[in-house]
Amino acid sequence: MQPIYIVYPIILVVLLWGAKFKKIGSFNEEAFSLRQMKAIQGFVALLIMLHHCSQKTSASWIDKKFYIGGLDMFVEVGFVLVSFFTFCSGYGLYKSLKTKPDYLNKKFILKRIFPIVALAYIVTWIFLPFRYLLGEKISGKRLFYYLSGIKLSNPNGWYVCIIPFFYLCFYLAFRFCKNEKIALSIVLAFTVGYQLLGTALNHYDGWVGGEWWYNSIHLFVVGIIFAMYEDRIIPHVKKYYIVYLIAGVALVFGAYRFWQYARSNFSYYGETWDAPDTVLRRRVTLLGDALFSFAVVFFSFLLSMKIRIGNRFLDFMGRITLEFYLIHGLFVELFCFSFTSKLKSLYYIKSQELFVIVVFVLGIVSAWLLSLLNNKLLKKITK
Structure with missing residues (x-):
């Protein structure tokens, strides 16, 4: 077994450290509270770090001499x-609209969009200076x-390029x-239009780099819809919780199979072999991504209704989520x-576990300073 x-x-x-599990018939009433949503996003940020580390050590496309697994x-x-982020963004915006007086005033752009940008x-x-010092001719x-x-000087900065437009x-x-x-309907049309435009573009053909720029943003609209009808949805789900839990498992399994099928048989990369139906292929693949990401987020929040998570570390991560997401990639x-x-x-760390530890520690410190x-x-x- 690898270390x-x-x-x-x-x-x-x-x-799960500090988590509280609810008994049969009772539910976590803080499942969609700010603290729990922040804790979930903080945890997801750690998983995204592992995702980026995996693409440098365990991806099928890297040179075999660097592959570790x-x-x-x-x-x-x-x-x-990332779908968790987009869902929470949509949900949080609508909840703030309903709970904070004059939320969409003239300072909204200054308070909510400007800090992200x-x-x-x-x-x-x-x-930028690291690019120059490491030999890039600029x-x-x-x-x-x-x-x-x-x-993008920061290759992982695409998310903060698009989310301000959806906030706007x-x-x-x-x-x-x-x-x-x-x-x-306007937000939905904007989202669908953006995704259709994205699927019409080849990789790095313009500002949009590839499918990762658009294959998770649909959950932004889902988050808004859920927040709008939460008072009706939650009681209904509680009443038929076991049914929804079983359906959630089936949905994740079925969506996963379709996702794998779509990626293997259609692909986002039709332009690499001059496929005549490249755009259609991308849209079918996007459908697979959309269904699978929705299924995972849906099932995760079903579990959240029975498990209250939260500890000091997750609370801390929840406060520096965006900063950590952006800087750990460096x-x-x-x-x-x-x-x-x-x-x-700068220095190739061959030990995979040491590589992950270094990225984590330096990412945490840098994210805290950035915050x-x-x-x-x-x-x-x-002011």
């Missing part, structure tokens, strides 16, 4: 993990592209439409076999 397998019981301990299960599930640029600029034009965000869409729709169903790139798959890395900086910046601009 890296120790990570699996560790992540279970991290998740052991983290294989994380290689292709990044979109599922500012943090994205800060991390982008942190990546022309004036490329420097402008990196500084402006037209090209929510803001415009729900502020200026008196009918919430029409507002929801250390993945610095200490894997190559920096951004093109340059020699301090971001909080100070937010206080100054919102």
Whole structure:
């Protein structure tokens, strides 16, 4: 057995330490509370770190001399993990709209969108000197592209490139439409339109890099819908909980099989063999991704209704989730076999378990420092 397998019981301990399990007939009334949602996102951020580490050690496409294995299960599930973020974003926006007076005022962009964009640029600029020092030839034009965000200096920064547009869409729709169903329809149309546009583009053909830019954003709308009808959905699910739990297991299993079938038989990469129906292939594959990610998120929150998670570490991670998500990738790139798959890395850590530990520790420290900086910046601009 490879030493890296120790990570699996560790992540279970991290998740379940301090957890409270509800008896038959009772439920976790804090399943969708801010604290639990933050704890879930903090935990998912750790899994995303393992996903990025796995792509540098256990992915089928890397050179065999760098392949180690052991983290294989994380290689292709990044979109599922990000789906938790998009769901929580949509859910949180609508809940805030209903509970905070004048939530969609003129300061919404300053308070909710600007901090995300500012943090994205800060991390982008942190990546830039490492690109230069490790040998990338950066022309004036490329420097402008990196500084402006037209090209991503941080290869994992795509999420913070797109989520502000969906926040803005929510803001415009729900502020200026008196009918919430029409507002929801606008957000839904924007989301579907974005995904259809994404599937019409080849990889790196423009700003959108590939399917990871659009194959998890549908849960943003699902989060809004759930928040809108939560008062009706939750009592119904509680009443038929066992039925939904069994259905959830079946849905995850069935969606997983279809996801695997769609990726194997259709693929996002039709342009690599000049497939005449490349766009259709992508859309069928996207359907598989959408169903599987929805199934996993749905089943996870079913479990959350019976298990209250939360401990000091998850609470801490919940406060630095975005910062950790953005900055840990720097250390993945610095200490894997190559920096951004093109340059020699700062130092190649051959031990997979040491590689994961270094990325985790440096990622945590850097994310905490970034959160301090971001909080100070937010206080100054919102005075």
